[in-house]
Amino acid sequence: MPQLDSRIDEYIAKAQPFAQPILLHLREQIHRTCPDVKETIKWGMPHFEYKNEVLCSFAGFKNHCAFTFWKAALMKDTALLQNAREETSMGHLGPIKSIDDLPVRFTTLLQEAMLLNEQGIKLPRKTTSAQKECMLPxxxxxxxxxxxxxxxxxxxxxxxxxxxxxxxxxxxxxxxxxxxxxxxxxxxxxxxxxxxxxxx
Structure with a gap:
């Protein structure tokens, strides 16, 4: 059974109407791809932990949703790397305004992020702050x-x-x-x- 946090249920319920199905879909995909993931709230936003480290997070804003891979700076996708460098508030997948905006390779990206946690690979100290600050509202x-x-x-x-x-x-x-x-x-x-x- 998925390890669900009721605070994330509340977060999604309070999100903009357009954002709710997107956030529900993201949550479902995270649990389907990583059954052992644990939910929590950090900095007021839903985060997902795997192997005692943050795996990813998402947020709903007024006009878009954002998704962040905690270790995007270490992943192979060039777009993720660029977004990580820019510390964009749009997240590593760009502004998400509908489920159709999610990349078809989303599951593959999640699996790559999981592997980094499984291998215990850490972010360099100087990029840790950049990762955390990318969710500036x-x-x-x-x-x-x-x-x-x-x-x-x-x-x-x-x-x-x-x-x-x-x-x-x-x-x-x-x-x-x-x-x-x-x-x-x-x-x-x-x-x-x-x-x-x-x-x-």
Whole structure:
């Protein structure tokens, strides 16, 4: 039996209507290809672990879904490598707006990712942050880019400071709260403040 996490059920139920069948399909394909995969939530988004390491993750946004292979930088597909270098918020498969946007080789890519975990191959330290940061929410990125000072500061933040803001925004329960947090985050970041500046 698949090891399901009810938090992912809730995540999918709250996703945009167009995104729900895509996320359900991705979840089903992951479990079909890797029966021993374990589900969890990290940084507010569904992640899938295999052999005690993250295998992949997906997310639903306002206008598209994104899928990330945790070790895409070590995989053979040139498009994945390019996306990994660019740290794109669209994920390693580009923007997914329907099931038809998924590559026909999706299962093969999953199997390659599984093999990397089975062999215990690790990402180089400098690419680990790039992999994690590729899921920067598009709405947050757009707001940051509109404020030159905020984008400049955020770009120089340590990985942990970036993660704190991303988690705070992605864990918002409603779109209104999410937008409020984005606005507040941009204001604080423009002032050079990290997420927990009030407590320091």
């Amino acid at each position: 598009p709405e947050f990125e757009q707001a940051l880019r509109k404020n030159h000072r905020a984008w400049e500061v955020f770009d120089k933040f340590s990985y942990s400071h970036r993660k704190e803001y991303i988690e705070w925004i992605t864990e918002a329960k409603t779109d209104a709260t999410r937008q409020k947090r984005i606005n507040q985050a941009v204001e604080w970041i423009a002032d050079g403040k990290n997420r927990n500046w009030k407590y320091k």
